[in-house]
Amino acid sequence: MSDSGAAGPVAEAFQGQRERLHAVAYRMLGSHADAQDVVQEAWLRLSRQDAAAIGNLAGWLTTVVGRISLDVLRSRQARPEASYDDRLPELEGTAGGAAPEDDVALADSVGLALLVVLESLGPSERLAFVLHDLFGVPFDEIGQILGRSADAAKMLASRARRKVRASERPAASxxxxxxxxxxxxxxxxxxxxxxxxxxxxxxxxxxxxxxxxxxxxxxxxxxxxxxxxxxxxxxxxxxxxxxxxxxxxxxxxxxxxxxxxxxxxxxxxxxxxxxxxxxxxxxxxxxxxxx
Known part of the structure; x- marks a missing residue:
């Protein structure tokens, strides 16, 4: 069932979260197509739930998207022939004549350069870093996704942060x-x-x-x-x-x-x-x- 034809408050609430959920999945997976699949799967799971029993829909959806993305990352890692190191983060283009001059017009919260750096992280490290540092998800919630304690999730994010800082030189304006x-x-x-x-x-x-x-x-x-x-x-x-x-x-x-x-x-x-x-x-x- 596609959410595109659904109606009602639950579907409207989901649509309100769609852009953010796609951003989370894309930063995790480096693929817009995979991110779309993850978001669609999150909708399917929501449609099978009693939405009235979900106290924090945004948090619930973030958790679901995080878990699905983690499964995808682990699946990639388990299949060397489809190693993420041999994939390109998918490029998303927009039309333009002369290239814009202003840094503001070119700014992106996480661009291609950081996605390349994130490829070096293990699945758990990547999830902890992306969810906490980029989207502000608390460590106790991240720990629940990973099946670990909040302190363990914090350590994973800290380790990932050190790797990112060591690998990432300042990107050009x-x-x-x-x-x-x-x-x-x-x-x-x-x-x-x-x-x-x-x-x-x-x-x-x-x-x-x-x-x-x-x-x-x-x-x-x-x-x-x-x-x-x-x-x-x-x-x-x-x-x-x-x-x-x-x-x-x-x-x-x-x-x-x-x-x-x-x-x-x-x-x-x-x-x-x-x-x-x-x-x-x-x-x-x-x-x-x-x-």
């Missing part, structure tokens, strides 16, 4: 992000190998999401050697917003999207480039029909 990306694209167009090396982090990671799977290139020298791809995309495409930051999209002659390149900029250099060329995933992004 919106203006700096755009300037660094433009410098990368300009060097790529000119075939300026030294210029590319100056703007690339030595440990840069290029990931191309293709219909056949992910293709990963590591290191500034290797990525710089592949930079003609970026030059071609910039020539045929235009700016869009991906997860709140400027990215470059290109289109085919018939107006359908060909590729989207998003960038993570840290300390003035490109630390990660994510390219999506898989038509299925491109179709799921909110991109305009032409550049």
């Amino acid at each position: 919106g203006r700096e992000h755009r300037e660094v990306v433009q410098a990368f694209l300009a060097a790529a167009r000119l075939g300026d190998f030294e210029g590319l090396l100056r703007v690339l982090d030595p440990d840069v990671r290029l990931t191309v999401d293709t219909p056949g799977g992910l293709v990963v290139t590591l290191g500034a020298t290797e990525v710089a050697s592949s930079a003609r791809m970026a030059a071609g995309a910039a020539t045929r495409g235009g700016w869009v917003l991906v997860d709140g930051l400027p990215a470059v999209a290109s289109w085919r002659e018939d107006g359908s999207p060909l590729s989207v390149m998003s960038f993570t900029v840290v300390a003035g250099r490109v630390a990660r480039i994510s390219v999506v060329v898989d038509p299925v995933k491109l179709a799921a992004m909110n991109l305009p029909a032409s550049g």
Whole structure:
């Protein structure tokens, strides 16, 4: 049963929580599709409950979404062939002509950079950190989800917080992000190998999401050697917003999207480039029909 056609106060209350629940699940799973599935499952579970007996609906739904998300994370961990380390956090694009200038317009509470850092956390650590630090859920409630004490949940969140701080260098502001990306694209167009090396982090990671799977290139020298791809995309495409930051999209002659390149900029250099060329995933992004 889909909640889209449901009516009544319970459905209305659920709809009021939907956006927040999706945000919780997305921060846990890094996938909008998986987050939608989790939220739908939460609705199905709510529809089988006596809603009048639920004292705190928001808390109850957060707990349910947390438990379902935790099960998904543990399932991923148990299946090495579907390891989360080999997945890309899903990109969500919005149309745009010139890239916005203001940091405020580009701000996102948790962007792609932090999602990448969260991949290094175990399921329990990730749940404790996301629910407490990002959504303010008390440790006693987190402990109930994990089947542990509040103190144990607090320790998990603290451990996760240390890992995040150790792994996460300050992300670029919106203006700096755009300037660094433009410098990368300009060097790529000119075939300026030294210029590319100056703007690339030595440990840069290029990931191309293709219909056949992910293709990963590591290191500034290797990525710089592949930079003609970026030059071609910039020539045929235009700016869009991906997860709140400027990215470059290109289109085919018939107006359908060909590729989207998003960038993570840290300390003035490109630390990660994510390219999506898989038509299925491109179709799921909110991109305009032409550049």
